[in-house]
Amino acid sequence: MQYERGSPQSYDQWAKITGDRTWKYEQILKYFKKMEEYLGISTKEGNGDMNDGTLNLTLGQEIWFNAGRELGFTIFNFSEPQRVGFHPLRFTQKNGMRINTYAAFLKTIEETRKTFLEIRRYSIVSKILFEGKRATGVYYTRHGIPRVASAMKEVIICAGTFKTPILLIKSGIGSESQLRAANVGPIIAILPEVGRNLQDHPIVQIGPISFDDNITLWNPQQNFTFEDVEQFFKFKKGPLTNPYELKFGEAIVASNGSAREVGPGWPDLQISFDSVKCTIRLIRSHSRGLLKFNSSATGIEDPFFLTAEFKFFKIDRDIDAMIQGIDFCFKVVESTESFQKFGAKHVHQSIAECDHEEFGSKEYWTCYVKHTAGLSYSAVGTCRMGKKYELDPPRSSVVDHKLRVHDVENLRIVDASVMPTIPNANVAAATMMIAEKSSDIIINHYCRKNSKLCETKNKS
Incomplete structure (x- = not known):
């Protein structure tokens, strides 16, 4: 899984929204470092320190960086704060295998401290139980x-951006309209923001990118063999262990609108290139979606109880930013010596919905973005954090700081549902950081109630 922290401003914004300075980047950086273990190579441009945590991170190929240097961009290192520039990819990977959160955090504890943790697999929670207002x-x-x-x-819900709000609504917590539509009772709490504030990184791809015969790019979707599969499963070796065959690296860019609004230090575009296509992600979208009750659902147990409406590109500046990202892809591929020495060029493949527009015009790319944009599968925000004490109901958040x-x-x-705004990076790292920080929040809460717990914690 790709691993990125994002820009400090993303987390400083959380601190402002919640009124809690402990969510500032300088305060939560220790949680990122706590879980990171670096196993890659240095870009030799940057002095970020490397850490010894439980996640395993590696770095990518240098081919992408040459084009970045030609265009005047710096190459920033993994441990530096994210900013405008080119950077290598980081993945949670070790010995050719993806490392998930279970392997990194839970497996050892489950095997060695069974008296402290019991995991009940194959268990589906359908409702939170209450006595009055108490879970x-x-x-x-x-x-x-x-x-x-x-x-x-206490009860701690970790069901994710889609299932957590569904679980709340099933349990009687949500907006009046949601609870009435779902015919849920009894009503425990009216929180209008449950299921709202849905965010993701919209993604657009352009391609294919063709090369002349002077370069061979390995694409696993077309080129892997049975020998490659055997090498991977038996020995954890071979091309299937290398995620950089799919992506060479990324560029983090600020669109003109973002630079005017907040300056270049909080970029809103993520550009990546692989052996076939160029990918543009809008990592600071201004659009907000919601989860809506599905009137055709058979009941609250229906898996399609709620439907997602992301509402991408309802704001013109989001489309303008995407088009600037597309222009940047063309600049990298077709105007840098690093790519041109291999004869790189974009092979235009029009889509029928946009044939009425001139290829390359703003109108064409606006049409293209609206018809081809997809999800990054980084959805967040449907139970967002906010201030504990707000002036008057209805509350504008679901959880406090x-x-x-x-x-x-x-x-x-x-x-991930508690994020008030989506970080300008892949959200896996931010989600794990929230879990690390919440463990401290919970431990400190109960230590203050019972000092003996703190003594036990310190001894262990």
Whole structure:
């Protein structure tokens, strides 16, 4: 999985929104460093320190950087704050294999500290249980058998951007219109922002990019062999262990609109290139979507209980930024010696919906973006953080700065849904950082209540 922290301004904005300075980048950087272990090579441009955590990060190829240097960009290192420039890719990978959060954080604890942690697999939670306003446990099914798990202290929901708001609504927490439409009862708390503020990084790709015969680029979708598969599964070797065959690196760029609004230090475009195409991500979209109740759903157990409406490009400056990203791709591929010495060029493949516009014009690319844009699968924000004390209802957030759900007791959310704004980077690292920070929040909360817990923690 690709790993990026994002720009400091993304997290400083969280601190401003929540009124809690501990969400500032300088405060949460320690949580990123805590979980990182660097196994790659240095770009030799930057003095960022490397860390010894449980995630395993590697770095990519240099071919992309030569074009960046030609265009006057700097190459920034992994441990430096993200800014405008070119940088190598980082992946959570070790010995040719992707490292997921279970392998990095849970597996060892599950195997060595069974008295502290019990994981009940194949368990589907369908409702949070309450006594009045106090969360007391969850209702779930395991192997088709209904069960109840009771909470001695609190319930922590980590179901993700889509399922967490669904679970809240099923449990009686949401907007009045949502709860009425879903015919949910009893109503526990009216929180209008449940399921709103949906964000992702819209993505557009242009290509194919062709090269002359002086270069051979390996594409696993077309070129891998049975020998490659055997090398991967038996020995963790071969081309299938190398994610950089798919992406050479990235450029982080600020569109004109972003530079005027907040300066170049908080870029809004992520550009990457592989052996076939150029990819543009809008990493600071101004558009906001929502989850809507599906009137055709058969009930609250229906998997299509809610539908997602991302509402991309409802704001013109988002389209303008995407078009500037497309122009940047052409500049890299068709005007730099690094690419031109291999005869790189864009092979135009028009789409029928935009044939009425002149290729290359702003009108053409506007049409192209609207018809081809997709998701980065980095959805966040549907139970966003905000201030604990707001002037008047209705509340404009779902959880406070310590991730506690407003207007109820003993219920906390720890997942990507709490992000008030999406970071200008792939969100996996930010999501894991939230989990690291929340563990400190929770431990400190109960240590203050019971000093003996702090003594036990310090001894361990």
